[in-house]
Amino acid sequence: MTTTRFAPSPTGRLHLGHAYSAAVGKDRARQSGGRFLLRIEDLDPTRSRPEFVAGIEDDLRWLGLDWDGAPLVQSQRTELYAAALERLQDRGLVYPCFCTRADIAASLTAPHGDAGPSYPGTCCGLADDPARRGTTPHSWRLDGSKALAIAGLPSWIEEDGRSFTAKTDEIGDAILARKDAPASYHLSCVVDDADSGVTLVVRGADLRPATPIQRLLQELLGLPAPIYLHHPLITHADGHRLAKRDLAPTLAAMREAGVDGRTLARDLVTGFVPSGFRLQQA
Ligand code: GLU
Numbered sequence: 001m002t003t004t005r006f007a008p009s010p011t012g013r014l015h016l017g018h019a020y021s022a023a024v025g026k027d028r029a030r031q032s033g034g035r036f037l038l039r040i041e042d043l044d045p046t047r048s049r050p051e052f053v054a055g056i057e058d059d060l061r062w063l064g065l066d067w068d069g070a071p072l073v074q075s076q077r078t079e080l081y082a083a084a085l086e087r088l089q090d091r092g093l094v095y096p097c098f099c100t101r102a103d104i105a106a107s108l109t110a111p112h113g114d115a116g117p118s119y120p121g122t123c124c125g126l127a128d129d130p131a132r133r134g135t136t137p138h139s140w141r142l143d144g145s146k147a148l149a150i151a152g153l154p155s156w157i158e159e160d161g162r163s164f165t166a167k168t169d170e171i172g173d174a175i176l177a178r179k180d181a182p183a184s185y186h187l188s189c190v191v192d193d194a195d196s197g198v199t200l201v202v203r204g205a206d207l208r209p210a211t212p213i214q215r216l217l218q219e220l221l222g223l224p225a226p227i228y229l230h231h232p233l234i235t236h237a238d239g240h241r242l243a244k245r246d247l248a249p250t251l252a253a254m255r256e257a258g259v260d261g262r263t264l265a266r267d268l269v270t271g272f273v274p275s276g277f278r279l280q281q282a
Pocket of ligand 1: 007008009041189202203207
């Protein structure tokens with residue numbers, strides 16, 4: 001039995017790309033008589049808004065993609081992430097980092113596309129200074145080299161049977177937490193996928209760069225390895241990606257325009273997308 005999850009960040013209204021991801025996730029769960037879960041990734045306090053949570057739920061219902069059980073809300077689960085971080089701290093696998101907030105903010109949401117320049121390791125190897133930690137805002141970074149020395153290069157299997165092994169340069173010193181936000185996307189994602197018994201992670205190919213580090217964290221924390229389905233992205237017909245900031249039509253707008261949500265979700269699963277859009281081939 002397959003357990004999948006749809007894990008949007010409530011930072012805007014959903015668009016066609018989200019509908020595709022959720023429809024595929026629900027389809028895989030249904031095919032195996034398994035479960036389709038909803039997880040609200042609201043750890044970024046500056047961008048998450050409650051009205052978007054309500055919008056996500058309305059959109060999924062309109063698509064006929066009801067989820068099993070209560071949605072899991074990350075902002076209510078911070079102790080669990082803190083406990084996972086502590087396990088890594090106890091093993092000396094993380095270090096405090098006092099670098100700029102701009103870096104740190106970038107770690108709070110899922111990295112789409114290029115995850116940005118890798119951290120140069122400025123704070124790695126600094127002598128521990130509890131007094132500084134007590135007074136200076138800091139984040140906690142994974143010591144990527146140490147982690148790799150212990151766990152080796154992580155690998156994973158895609159739903160179509162292909163297996164992948166991460167490359168060393170795909171594992172940076174990722175931020176796992178900061179003082180005023182208990183967990184980064186990577187840490188909360190692996191804790192929650194394991195806790196919810198997710199067996200198949202369905203998400204866009206734009207999140208593929210997150211998989212090496214998440215697989216490594218799973219190994220370090222002794223969490224099971226899910227299978228992954230990094231699906232192709234829906235783009236505008238001219239190949240431009242859909243983004244919340246551009247004028248990609250929201251599902252709410254499509255509903256208002258009279259589109260039938262259930263038919264749309266069924267079409268998406270079969271790879272049929274509305275005119276004006278296309279499914280990018282991997
Ligand atoms: N919250 C992430 C997003 O909005 C998705 C994370 C995931 O599926 O792993 O893109």
